[in-house]
Amino acid sequence: MSNEKEETRQLEFSADASNAELANLTGPLDANLRQIETILDVSIARRGNVFRVSGSTSHVRRAIHALQRLLNRIRTTGEELSAKDLQLFFVDERTETEGVPQDDSLAPLKTRRRDLRGRTLRQHDYIKAIQDCDIAFGIGPAGTGKTYLAVASAVDAYERNTVERIILTRPAVEAGERLGFLPGDLSQKVDPYLRPLYDALFDLLGFEKTRTLMERQTIEIAPLAYMRGRTLNNAFIILDEAQNTTPEQMKMFLTRIGFGSKAVITGDITQIDLPRGTHSGLIQAQHVLAGVRGIAFTYFTAADVVRHPLVARIVEAYEKDAESREKGRHGIE
Template sequence: MLVNTSDVVTALSMAQNGSIDKFVTLYEEEIIKDNSGKPIRVKTLGQKVYADSVKSHDVVFGIGPAGTGKTFLAVTWAVTALKRGQVKRIILTRPAVEAGESLGFLPGDLKEKVDPYLRPVYDALYQILGKEQTTRLMERDIIEIAPLAYMRGRTLDDAFVILDEAQNTTIMQMKMFLTRLGFNSKMIINGDTSQIDLPKKVKSGLIDATEKLKHIKQIDFVHFSASDVVRHPVVAEIINAYEKDAERKTAHHQKEVIDSTSASGFASYETIGQPASTKEEK
């Protein structure tokens, strides 16, 4: 077995976390070989949990920072299921309105409009299947890539369905998507709750789903952390730095709210007591 740089980084990270004894388990199972013949395996403990969850649940949410392999692994499992005849098609979708850009403002037909937002999905497909085979399967509608709005009114049977960038769905969009699930189908919903591009007053459908659906047996939520990042080691440090800053700001905001509430309560007490004090002075 060839050991590459990412394997070494993973081993060092696990050694620092005291979990090096579990390193071997990551290499026990090969998911599939990519287009060049290289085996694809999970690379972190978080990815292993993700893999086990996908095997045993109909709907799986993968939530965590960029670089943790959520999209790549989801596409890998979808292609594997297709090759094994477990599903008849793969459907890949994501919200088409992001970072203030409306889908309607982009030129060209549907494919041209959606493509800029789905580059990671195409990259994964090309690595696993190759560009030519991916194109052929898309021409035959065995692989379908479409904006989330095009899922409305459909029932997705015998399909492996992936929703990417789910943090940018509204509550209604998430409900619409999840209720498309048909017989003999599997859904993976991926997102990063620290990268929400929705207007401030609009609640993310991904966050809402984690609150409402956590007790449903066939739905599972897998949370990734910076330790699951499989990019350059500095990426994990960058993510950690931003997460700590967000935690600090949240704690500061909560303290301000508590202080404000306490001050308001004290002021109210003084106001209520003032008339009595004035009366006594008279």
């Protein structure tokens, strides 16, 4: 292993920029610089147009390269650099390193709000799996785009007239806490469990369009229990939070698929909220359906997290802890 990463170094970068460009680059009260420090684990001090970056050699070089590219972007577009833009910049930078294939056969997902492509290699593979297979599983931690890209794929399929309706479902399981009695009719009782699906639809279609399609039953959002006994033809069906299904529920859902339909199943097997002793249908499905033609599995990791950089670090920390516990259980040094 090279010692370069462990070596601490300090480099300076002089930015040839106007005061307005520098203000845009650094953000209010240098908030953008603090974000870069967090993402790359470096320290950045600025005096005027001179940036002094300290940290491991490789991280310092990445930080200076990022400052140069961000400044060029500001000059080219003239747009204000937001915290979200900054975070997505580093996701895209990581994607460039991974080498996400430019597959001309994989058109961007078309929605009324935006055209979407996979930002990471596994997101690209996930979208391709959804398009190529009738049943696709997306398994991995929070923030990797499993649900959002599945909903975007459903909207894209509807906009291209390849399906007649969109059905979104998830098991109504409380996430490790007792919510007690919820007031209202049945729809209002299950709405809190389905909120992430609503959020994705509102973002991709807009509130009014989503409401109109739901009123027409073109978009249907329902708890998993409502799927029993149905045959779903010409539909794009998404089962979210599938780690909280039982094996019986998973089998029931998968056998609802009718002619001209697609199904996407998403879940995070590290966040199972089922009662102790109850097996997860998602975990069982991985073993039972492995190798079945027409079914694809995509596994996401912390490297695919497209949220605040701390989310990726949190996921990595929990993954390391789980690995350590597993080794300890088997007596592995």
